[in-house]
Amino acid sequence: MTSHTGGSTWGRDAxxxxxxxxxxxxxxxxxxxxxxxxxxxLTLHVIIGLSWNLMFGRTGLVSFGHAxxxxxxxxxxxxxxxxxxxxHPLLLxxxxxxxxxxxxxxxxxxxxxxxxxxxxxxxxxxLGQIVYLLLSYIPALGREDGFTGIRRPRLALGVASIDLGSxxxxxxxxxxxxxxLAAGLxxxxxxxxxxVFKSIQQDAExxxxxxxxxxxxxxxxxxxxxxxxxxxxxxxxPWLQLLTPEVAHWTFSARPILYxxxxxxxxFWGPAVGALVFAILEYGTRTLHGLSEIVIGSILLxxxxxxxxxxxxxLSRLVGRIRRxxxxxxxxxxxx
Amino acid sequence: MILQNSxxxxxxxxxxxxxxxxxxxxxxRVNVSVxxxxxxxxxxxxxxxxxxxxxxxxxxxxxxSGTVRFEGEDVTRMPEWKRVRRGFGRSFQVxxxxxxxxxxxxxxxxxxxxxxxxxxRPTRLLACRxxxxxxxxxxxxxxxxxxxxxRAEPARLLSHGDKKRLELAMSLALRPRILMLDEPTAGxxxxxxxxxxxxxxxxxxxxxxxxxxxxxxxxVVFGLASRVAVLHQGAMVAIGTPAQVRDDPMVxxxxxxxxxxxx
Numbered sequence: 316m317t318s319h320t321g322g323s324t325w326g327r328d329a330x331x332x333x334x335x336x337x338x339x340x341x342x343x344x345x346x347x348x349x350x351x352x353x354x355x356x357l358t359l360h361v362i363i364g365l366s367w368n369l370m371f372g373r374t375g376l377v378s379f380g381h382a383x384x385x386x387x388x389x390x391x392x393x394x395x396x397x398x399x400x401x402x403h404p405l406l407l408x409x410x411x412x413x414x415x416x417x418x419x420x421x422x423x424x425x426x427x428x429x430x431x432x433x434x435x436x437x438x439x440x441x442l443g444q445i446v447y448l449l450l451s452y453i454p455a456l457g458r459e460d461g462f463t464g465i466r467r468p469r470l471a472l473g474v475a476s477i478d479l480g481s482x483x484x485x486x487x488x489x490x491x492x493x494x495x496l497a498a499g500l501x502x503x504x505x506x507x508x509x510x511v512f513k514s515i516q517q518d519a520e521x522x523x524x525x526x527x528x529x530x531x532x533x534x535x536x537x538x539x540x541x542x543x544x545x546x547x548x549x550x551x552x553p554w555l556q557l558l559t560p561e562v563a564h565w566t567f568s569a570r571p572i573l574y575x576x577x578x579x580x581x582x583f584w585g586p587a588v589g590a591l592v593f594a595i596l597e598y599g600t601r602t603l604h605g606l607s608e609i610v611i612g613s614i615l616l617x618x619x620x621x622x623x624x625x626x627x628x629x630l631s632r633l634v635g636r637i638r639r640x641x642x643x644x645x646x647x648x649x650x651x
Numbered sequence: 652m653i654l655q656n657s658x659x660x661x662x663x664x665x666x667x668x669x670x671x672x673x674x675x676x677x678x679x680r681v682n683v684s685v686x687x688x689x690x691x692x693x694x695x696x697x698x699x700x701x702x703x704x705x706x707x708x709x710x711x712x713x714x715x716s717g718t719v720r721f722e723g724e725d726v727t728r729m730p731e732w733k734r735v736r737r738g739f740g741r742s743f744q745v746x747x748x749x750x751x752x753x754x755x756x757x758x759x760x761x762x763x764x765x766x767x768x769x770x771x772r773p774t775r776l777l778a779c780r781x782x783x784x785x786x787x788x789x790x791x792x793x794x795x796x797x798x799x800x801x802r803a804e805p806a807r808l809l810s811h812g813d814k815k816r817l818e819l820a821m822s823l824a825l826r827p828r829i830l831m832l833d834e835p836t837a838g839x840x841x842x843x844x845x846x847x848x849x850x851x852x853x854x855x856x857x858x859x860x861x862x863x864x865x866x867x868x869x870x871v872v873f874g875l876a877s878r879v880a881v882l883h884q885g886a887m888v889a890i891g892t893p894a895q896v897r898d899d900p901m902v903x904x905x906x907x908x909x910x911x912x913x914x
Binding site: 511527 | 709711730732735739747748750752760765781
């Protein structure tokens with residue numbers, strides 16, 4: 316199940332992505348407004364999960380503060396849109412992403428200097444709490460009441476101009492932007508940089524003895540993942556039209572971790588599957604007041620214990636067993 | 652005792668290297684000079700400090716005092732990845748490879764790292780797949796070390812000897828000026844050991860590489876080395892040609908154990 320299967324995972328992943336995009340595009344015709352809202356939010360959560368796994372599965376970094384970048388992106392977008400309303404929304408998104416990446420770069424330079432592992436995890440957790448507290452105290456950002464009245468902008472595209480405030484336009488905007496972000500993450504993971512990241516995740520010392528500046532690449536991975544999540548946060552702000560400091564809370568930082576463990580760390584799609592399953596569980600247990608967390612928690616525990624490689628890891632092992640082959644733990648995604 | 656420091660053309664020079672770990676003094680003012688084209692073997696009993704000296708030379712740890720120079724440049728406190736960019740390549744005592752990746756992917760990563768180290772930019776920036784030149788080099792390298800048939804196998808499934816070969820392939824892919832091998836035949840069967848020795852000899856002849864190695868097996872040492880250094884309790888007690896070292900009475904006493912009862 317290696318090289319001779321013909322082609323990298325590019326063809327398969329493109330097919331999966333197209334299918335997902337078609338389903339998302341048709342959703343507003345089939346479901347009500349509530350479902351469309353959930354789907355849009357889920358799409359953003361998929362990006363959070365995928366970008367977190369760029370750090371964890373591909374570079375070997377554990378961040379407990381990923382939500383803080385989602386919040387940083389969202390608040391940056393909302394604040395800039397308020398103080399200078401004329402800016403193009405794509406410019407705003409890019410700025411929010413760059414700002415998130417910049418914050419990650421600064422934190423990374425400090426936190427990733429000497430060690431990684433638990434040290435880095437705790438520092439990112441602390442960062443998350445700092446962002447959470449700052450957002451609760453800064454008057455210009457709405458303090459604990461949150462940032463209200465974030466408007467969905469008008470998107471000027473040369474010839475045409477689309478009002479993202481009307482109908483399902485903003486939903487489609489989210490889907491398209493998330494598609495672009497996911498494609499970008501796929502490219503990063505499967506290209507030259509991704510190979511360097513993977514080598515660091517596998518054995519950092521060995522990578523250093525290939526002349527790889529592991530610290531620079533770790534910071535790079537952290538900045539790319541955080542910048543991507545910041546853009547997702549910026550897309551989220553006009554979607555809900557309200558931001559509260561809760562989006563920076565550590566419980567939200569746990570989400571991408573749960574998605575990845577649930578779906579599978581090895582596969583590109585693992586966190587996406589995890590986010591979907593998590594959303595279904597949440598939706599299915601929404602009426603069970605107080606029981607919801609217990610049910611979700613038990614199911615997560617069960618999955619993680621039963622399938623150490625997540626749902627997709629379990630699936631690939633099952634497929635392997637049916638084909639009377641060993642499990643596909645090391646699929647050749649790089650060469651031919 | 653012989654302590655001649657040859658070297659008309661020293662490539663790697665360590666002077667008065669001291670390295671202590673909290674409870675033990677591991678290296679006590681060790682001097683090493685490796686000339687261009689040498690195959691320099693460091694031998695010594697277990698705990699003599701061979702691996703520590705190796706780490707200090709390659710940059711895995713820094714010396715407490717003393718200097719390490721490479722081509723005249725002071726690299727004493729230079730991190731390993733920068734040394735690699737100046738021409739160091741090394742293997743580990745227990746082969747370290749990227750276990751979850753296929754054999755060929757390990758080599759791809761090494762070759763692409765070499766391209767970056769040399770400051771060459773890739774021809775197609777957006778392509779995910781390695782370039783044709785890289786793939787050709789991968790084939791060549793795998794052929795050279797005899798792993799071409801196992802190219803698609805996950806590295807973790809390779810045998811111990813094959814992991815060592817793969818690691819050698821990765822070090823070779825960097826086209827180093829000096830190749831440092833930490834016990835290249837450790838844990839191998841006698842047959843594998845001979846094959847590995849021959850492989851190293853072939854590679855040395857083809858690439859005209861300077862090699863520094865530590866080794867337990869005397870057959871390997873005397874088969875490969877042009878110069879041998881003996882380390883004993885953190886001090887260099889003899890340096891010379893294999894024949895000189897073999898005949899040195901002190902070396903015989905402390906290391907080879909011939910003629911005396913307490914070795």
